Structures are given as structure tokens and as C-alpha cells.
Amino acid sequence: MAIDTLRPCGDYRTSYKADQTIFATRLTMLFCVAGVVLACFAPFFFSRYILSLMIQIGYLGIAALGLNILVGFSGQISVGHAVFFGFGGFASAFLANKGVPVPLAIVLAGLWTTAVGLLFGLPAARVKGLYLAIATLAAQFILQDFFVRAEWFTGGTHGAMAAPFTLFGYDLSGDDRYFYVVLFFVVVMYLGAANLMRSRDGRALIAVRDHYLSAEMMGVNLTKYRTMAFGISSFYAGIGGALYAHYVGFMSVEGLDILFSIQFLGMIIIGGLGSIMGSLMGTIFMVLLPEATGWLASALSGSVIDQVLHLKDGLTYMREMLIGLTIILFLIFEPDGLAHRWRLIKAYWKLYPFSY
Amino acid sequence: MALPAASAGANPGTAALLSIENISLRFGGLKALSDVSFHVRHGELFSIIGPNGAGKTSMLNCISGRYTPSEGRVVFNGEDVTRLKPNRRAAIGIGRTFQNLALFSHMSVLDNIMVGRHHLLKNNFLTGALYWIGGAQKEELEHRRKVEEVIDFLDIQHVRKASAGTLSYGLRKRVELARAVALEPKLILLDEPMAGMNLEEKEDMARYIVDLNEEWGMTIIMIEHDMGVVMDISHRVMVLDFGRKLVEGEPAEVLADPHVRKAYLGEDDLDEAAPAALTA
Numbered sequence: 332m333a334i335d336t337l338r339p340c341g342d343y344r345t346s347y348k349a350d351q352t353i354f355a356t357r358l359t360m361l362f363c364v365a366g367v368v369l370a371c372f373a374p375f376f377f378s379r380y381i382l383s384l385m386i387q388i389g390y391l392g393i394a395a396l397g398l399n400i401l402v403g404f405s406g407q408i409s410v411g412h413a414v415f416f417g418f419g420g421f422a423s424a425f426l427a428n429k430g431v432p433v434p435l436a437i438v439l440a441g442l443w444t445t446a447v448g449l450l451f452g453l454p455a456a457r458v459k460g461l462y463l464a465i466a467t468l469a470a471q472f473i474l475q476d477f478f479v480r481a482e483w484f485t486g487g488t489h490g491a492m493a494a495p496f497t498l499f500g501y502d503l504s505g506d507d508r509y510f511y512v513v514l515f516f517v518v519v520m521y522l523g524a525a526n527l528m529r530s531r532d533g534r535a536l537i538a539v540r541d542h543y544l545s546a547e548m549m550g551v552n553l554t555k556y557r558t559m560a561f562g563i564s565s566f567y568a569g570i571g572g573a574l575y576a577h578y579v580g581f582m583s584v585e586g587l588d589i590l591f592s593i594q595f596l597g598m599i600i601i602g603g604l605g606s607i608m609g610s611l612m613g614t615i616f617m618v619l620l621p622e623a624t625g626w627l628a629s630a631l632s633g634s635v636i637d638q639v640l641h642l643k644d645g646l647t648y649m650r651e652m653l654i655g656l657t658i659i660l661f662l663i664f665e666p667d668g669l670a671h672r673w674r675l676i677k678a679y680w681k682l683y684p685f686s687y
Numbered sequence: 688m689a690l691p692a693a694s695a696g697a698n699p700g701t702a703a704l705l706s707i708e709n710i711s712l713r714f715g716g717l718k719a720l721s722d723v724s725f726h727v728r729h730g731e732l733f734s735i736i737g738p739n740g741a742g743k744t745s746m747l748n749c750i751s752g753r754y755t756p757s758e759g760r761v762v763f764n765g766e767d768v769t770r771l772k773p774n775r776r777a778a779i780g781i782g783r784t785f786q787n788l789a790l791f792s793h794m795s796v797l798d799n800i801m802v803g804r805h806h807l808l809k810n811n812f813l814t815g816a817l818y819w820i821g822g823a824q825k826e827e828l829e830h831r832r833k834v835e836e837v838i839d840f841l842d843i844q845h846v847r848k849a850s851a852g853t854l855s856y857g858l859r860k861r862v863e864l865a866r867a868v869a870l871e872p873k874l875i876l877l878d879e880p881m882a883g884m885n886l887e888e889k890e891d892m893a894r895y896i897v898d899l900n901e902e903w904g905m906t907i908i909m910i911e912h913d914m915g916v917v918m919d920i921s922h923r924v925m926v927l928d929f930g931r932k933l934v935e936g937e938p939a940e941v942l943a944d945p946h947v948r949k950a951y952l953g954e955d956d957l958d959e960a961a962p963a964a965l966t967a
Contacts, residue, residue: 347831348824523816530815530823531808534794538802541791548751549870550777550806563812605793 339681353525370514374507382506384618389513390574392614393520395598396607397567400524402596403604404533405560406540407455408464411471412568413591417478417584419444419569420576421485424493433496433577437516441569447474448565455561456554471589478584490583493576509578516574517611520567524607527563536560537605590651597658603668612669620657621650703762704729704906705750705874710759712745712930719745720756720930727874732900732907734917736941737927738951743910744786746927747876750908751783752776764873777806782872784863786879786910792852796843796862799851800834801827803869834869841865841895857888864895868903875899877909881916889913893920914952918942926951 342357344350354360374382398412423440427433451474454466478485485491495504496512503512527533538546539556547553576582594617602613628642628649636642642649665672703726712720720742727733735743748754750761752773761769763779771779782803791799808830810823818824838847841861846854851862860880867875880896881889893916899905911917917924918938925935928950934941941947948954 347828347835351824351827351831526818526823527812527816530818530827531805531810532812532815534798534802535805537794537798538791538805541793542789544753545785545789545866546791546802547773548777548783549802549866550774551802552774559812 351529353522353529367514367518371511374510379506382510384622386506386510386513386578388611388614388618389510389517390571390578391595391598391618392517392571392611393574394568394571395595395602395614396520396524396610397564397571398595399599399602399604399606399610400527400536400567401560401564403599403606403609404528404540405536405557407557407560408460409467409470409561409564410464410589410592410596411451411467411469411474412564412595413587413589414471414474414478415444415448415565415568416572416575416591416595417582417587418447418474418565419572420493420582421478421491421572422569423573424491424576424582425484427494427577428492433494434498437570437573437577440573441566444569444572445562445566448568449558449562452558452561452565455557468589471592475584475587478587485582485584488584490581490585491576493580493582495580496577504577504580513574513578516570520570521607521611524567528607532556532559540605594654597654599668600658600666601661601668603670606668606670608673609668609670612673616657616669617654620653624650624653702729703727704731704764705908706760706762707746707750708760708762710746710749710756710761712742712749712754713757718930720749720927722759723927723930723932724759725925725932725935727906727908730900730904730906731922732896732909732920734909734911734921734924735927736911736914736917736924736951737933740929741927741951742930743927744878745930747783747878747908747910750874751781751876777870777872780871780873781876782867782870782874783876784860784867784878784880786882788856788859788863790851790859790863790866792850794851795848796851796854796865797831797834797838797847799862800837800866800869801830803866804830804834807871837865837869840868840898842891857884857892860884860888860892861895864892868899868905872905874906874908877907877911879910879912881911881913889916896920 338356352360354363370385373385377385394412394416397415398409401407401409419440422443423433423436426436426439431439451467451470455463458466479488481487495502496509497503503509528537535546535551535556536559538549538551539553543553598613598617599610600613601616602611603609625646628637628646631637631642661668705727707723707725710720710723711718723742723746735746737743745754749756752768752771752775755770759769760767763781766779768776768779791802794802808826810821810826814821814823838844841864843858843861843865846858846862851859854862864877864880877896881892884892896907896909897920900907909917909921921938923936924938924941926933926941926944926947933946933950934944942952
């Protein structure tokens with residue numbers, strides 16, 4: 332949190348409190364607060380379509396942040412994030428159907444997913460790198476199969492109905508109202524992560540990533556923190572999944588495949604590994620990319636390109652190819668992600684025109 | 688040479704803080720250390736020297752818990768710590784630096800040093816995430832103050848916000864020392880603190896080590912190849928060669944020892960004398 336090389340002139344801190352803030356400068360903080368406040372007015376101005384995109388960014392962004400804590404901050408790997416997202420959805424739907432109020436069900440589903448994540452994170456205490464990737468791949472397939480078979484829990488192949496979100500008898504289920512629910516969770520979860528990373532356990536996670544031997548000498552219990560990263564990551568995934576379930580009103584095993592897990596990885600690579608805001612930027616990019624492809628395809632309909640490539644028929648395939656392509660391009664040209672690019676842009680404007 | 692293991696807290700200066708009792712370390716058929724014993728007293732600046740591959744770093748690893756000795760005991764502050772996990776040793780008062788830089792390179796210098804206070808901090812992932820509620824902020828700020836003392840002592844104020852990976856070699860070594868000092872250890876293990884430094888940086892580093900020892904009262908075990916520094920600042924020196932202890936004693940005694948000269952320091956007239964001895 333504390334790396335800020337470019338501070339404006341005259342910004343002197345006279346207390347440690349002023350120096351340990353989440354945001355590098357006061358202006359950045361004001362921008363973020365203004366962003367949230369402006370977002371509160373979004374339902375009055377935007378169409379349902381745009382609102383649905385924003386809600387999608389919200390719940391996926393929470394889950395992506397979870398994966399970033401695991402991959403970006405603690406330096407491990409998971410190719411099974413989608414099933415934890417799914418587990419959260421099923422768990423929340425299940426609890427809500429058992430009569431638990433939906434807001435409580437979402438939080439409980441997060442905790443339940445944490446327990447499952449810790450269980451599947453246990454190999455992390457023993458193995459690293461490729462071997463861990465395979466272990467999480469196992470989690471992906473085991474849980475996917477579990478979702479199909481455990482009819483009592485998930486409704487099997489038919490899926491489960493998820494009750495609409497109500498708070499004290501007040502219905503918050505439409506796009507324009509559910510938006511606030513998601514916004515609330517996004518703000519809370521992102522603030523939580525930012526706080527975590529500037530306190531003891533967050534630093535320990537990063538220490539384990541950067542140099543586990545010396546982290547151990549500093550008194551960091553490697554096993555505990557490697558497993559804890561899985562737990563925290565699953566909690567975020569579970570909350571994200573639960574928000575999704577109650578938004579759609581229905582949870583099914585379809586779509587919780589490995590491709591979805593890889594999309595989560597794509598989000599954090601594009602956004603920036605080890606960056607909290609990067610997780611959100613990556614999610615925005617990943618959600619808008621297929622939409623933008625759609626807009627482009629419809630804009631080109633009837634043109635020569637359309638006649639040659641049959642854009643309309645090939646749209647689904649093209650979207651997936653584009654996701655793959657962008658991940659590769661980002662890995663080559665901007666491995667530190669959008670968050671880093673954003674920092675460079677800010678630095679450029681701060682130093683302009685004397686950038687040396 | 689070896690002192691009898693005195694009871695802890697008897698008379699600072701003569702009581703042993705750390706006792707190494709007959710340690711052997713084997714890697715398969717290779718014997719890295721054989722039957723080494725020594726004692727380090729409270730408040731002592733103790734150096735381990737010897738040729739490359741003599742087992743100096745293996746010795747430190749046995750003390751810091753990275754390796755478990757095949758035989759023998761490590762007694763620290765009256766407590767047998769031979770099999771204590773490395774991450775538990777920070778809390779009992781053992782800190783160390785590494786031979787090859789071991790900073791958390793993507794963290795700021797400040798955060799690196801704050802990790803050193805890990806075992807002293809109490810906030811966890813829950814109170815940490817809540818930060819303002821539950822006292823994490825208060826605790827973090829208190830410890831920030833302590834960290835700033837260490838930063839002042841080692842004169843690294845100007846880089847406290849820099850990412851550790853971007854620093855020069857000499858500064859990184861200093862930050863690593865700062866991180867180990869932030870642990871508030873009783874015993875600090877320094878593995879080649881001056882390797883690869885220029886003269887000025889070496890002088891600074893030697894001054895910090897002496898200050899740590901004399902003003903902060905830390906007991907220090909140091910591995911170092913620069914004989915000038917070792918002989919100047921150490922209270923006692925131990926020489927290892929092929930995993931065995933050659934001698935242990937005050938710098939002057941060690942310098943005068945013929946075995947040490949032969950094995951490590953070298954003798955001025957040895958090169959000429961040896962062929963003559965062979966032909967004789």
C-alpha cells in the first residue's frame with residue numbers, strides 16, 4: 332500500500348496516521364468516494380441493460396478480487412475459482428430456501444464456501460506451482476461433479492431457485508434496486524481487502540509470495556498463510572456467487588466450467604496481479620469485451636467483412652477467441668495489467684511536460 | 688575453549704545465551720558439520736569464519752531452524768530449540784539476515800520492516816480487514832513508530848517508501864538488517880553482512896553492527912570474509928574448516944594459530960616454503 336513515489340508538492344504528512352492511508356493521496360480518495368456517490372445515481376440515468384452490466388461487474392469483481400488475493404497477493408494458483416463462485420451461489424440459494432433471510436444467507440454462504448475452500452486449499456500447505464494448479468484442477472472437477480449429483484443441495488441438473496433479495500420485508504430484487512445491494516457489497520469487500528493488505532496478515536501473505544524463507548524467519552507460519560489465502564479467496568468467491576444467484580433468481584451448474592475459472596484468471600491478469608483496483612478494472616474489461624464485440628459485429632453487419640466472416644453466426648466463437656487473444660496480448664505487452672498502465676498514465680500527466 | 692553451559696541470567700557477559708552442543712549435519716553421505724560445539728555469551732559479538740564450503744551458513748541454518756541437525760543440541764536461553772520450527776524462533780528472540788538478498792522485493796521498505804514485527808503484532812485478517820474497528824489501526828500506528836526508530840538508526844529514511852526491489856545492493860543489505868532488528872531479537876545472525884560492498888558501505892555497516900551490539904545490547908553471530916572487519920569488531924572468533932571447528936578464541940589468538948593460517952588466512956612465506964619442504 333505504501334509505495335507512492337509521486338506525491339504532489341507540499342503534501343507533507345505530519346502523523347503516521349496520515350501516512351498509512353489506503354489511497355496514496357487525498358485526491359485519489361476523493362475521486363473514489365465521488366465514484367461511489369455517482370454510482371448511487373446510476374439507476375436514475377442508465378437503462379436496464381447498462382445496469383445489468385454494472386451488476387455483473389460488481390459480483391464478478393468481488394470474486395475476481397478473491398482470486399487476486401490468492402494469485403496476485405499470496406503467489407499461489409487456482410484454476411478452480413468458478414466452482415467456489417458456484418458453491419457460494421448454491422449454498423445461498425439452499426439456505427434461502429430453508430428459510431434463512433437472503434442477506435444473511437449470502438454472508439453464511441460466503442462462510443460456508445470458505446470452509447470448502449480451506450478444505451481444497453489444504454494441498455497448498457504441501458505443494459506449489461504446477462502441482463498446486465493440478466490440485467485445484469481436481470477441486471474444479473470434483474465440485475462440478477458434486478453439483479450435478481447432490482440434488483438435495485443444488486437441485487442436480489435442474490438447478491435451484493434462489494429467492495429474491497429482501498431486506499426487512501422490502502423487496503430489492505429489480506435491476507435498479509439490486510444494484511445498490513451489489514454496490515454495497517463491492518464497497519465493503521474492496522475496503523476490506525485494502526485494509527487487509529495494510530495490516531499484519533495481508534503483509535504476511537505478500538511476504539510469503541515474495542520470499543517464503545525469510546518470511547518464515549520473520550515468524551510467518553507458511554502453512555497457515557498459504558491455506559488462509561485459499562480461505563479468503565473462497566469467501567470472496569462465495570459472496571460473489573451468492574450475489575449472482577439472487578440476482579438471476581436461479582442457480583445452475585451450467586457455466587461453472589473450467590473456462591469460467593480461466594476467465595477469472597484472465598480478469599486478474601488483465602487488471603493487474605497484486606492490485607486491488609486492478610481486479611475491478613480487469614473485470615470491467617472482461618465484461619465489456621464480449622459486449623463490445625457484439626456492438627462491433629452489429630455495426631459491421633451488411634458490410635464486406637460481415638459477408639466474408641459471417642459475423643453473426645461466429646459471434647460466440649469470436650468472443651472466446653478475443654478473450655484468449657487479449658490475455659496473450661496483455662501477458663506480452665502489459666504483464667502488470669491495467670492497474671500499472673493507469674499508474675503510468677497518471678505519472679505522465681503529473682510530470683508533463685518535464686518527464687525526465 | 689568451550690565454556691560450561693552456565694545457567695541463564697547468572698552473570699551477563701559470561702552466561703551463555705546460545706549453546707551449540709556437538710552438532711553434526713549430514714546431507715546423505717556429505718557431512719556438512721561434524722561435532723561442532725561452541726557457546727555464545729550474552730552481549731557478545733561472535734564471528735564465524737572459514738573457507739568456502741566450510742559449513743558456516745549450515746551452522747547458521749541450524750541455529751535459525753532451517754536445518755535440523757542430525758546429531759547434537761541447540762540450546763537458546765536455557766531452552767532446547769533443536770527441533771523448534773523456524774517460524775517460532777522469531778518469538779523467542781532469534782533474528783537473521785541472509786547471504787543472498789532476501790527482501791520482499793515488491794513491498795515497500797517500510798512494509799518489509801513491518802513484516803519483521805509480525806510476531807509482535809496481534810491483529811489478524813478479521814481485525815485487519817475491519818481496520819478502524821477493533822484496534823488494528825492503533826496497533827499498526829504504534830508499531831510504525833517503533834519501525835521508524837529502526838529506520839532512523841540505520842539511516843534509511845529517504846527510501847522508506849521505495850519498493851525494496853529497486854534499491855541498490857548496499858541499501859538492500861541495510862534494509863535487511865533493519866528488518867531483522869525490528870524483530871527485537873536477543874540474538875541476531877548475520878550471514879555475510881558486508882559481502883559485495885564498497886569500503887564506505889562496509890565501514891557504515893561495521894558501525895551499525897557495533898552499535899547494535901553495544902547500544903542495543905544485542906548478541907550477534909556474524910559470518911564474514913573481510914578479516915579486517917572481523918578481527919576489529921568481534922569479541923571472539925570461531926574458525927570452521929570442512930565442517931570441523933579448528934579454533935575458537937579472541938581475534939589475536941585466532942590470527943596467530945598456525946592451523947588457521949594454513950586452512951584459511953594463508954601465510955606469506957607458505958608458497959615459497961611449501962615446494963622447498965616437498966623437495967627436502
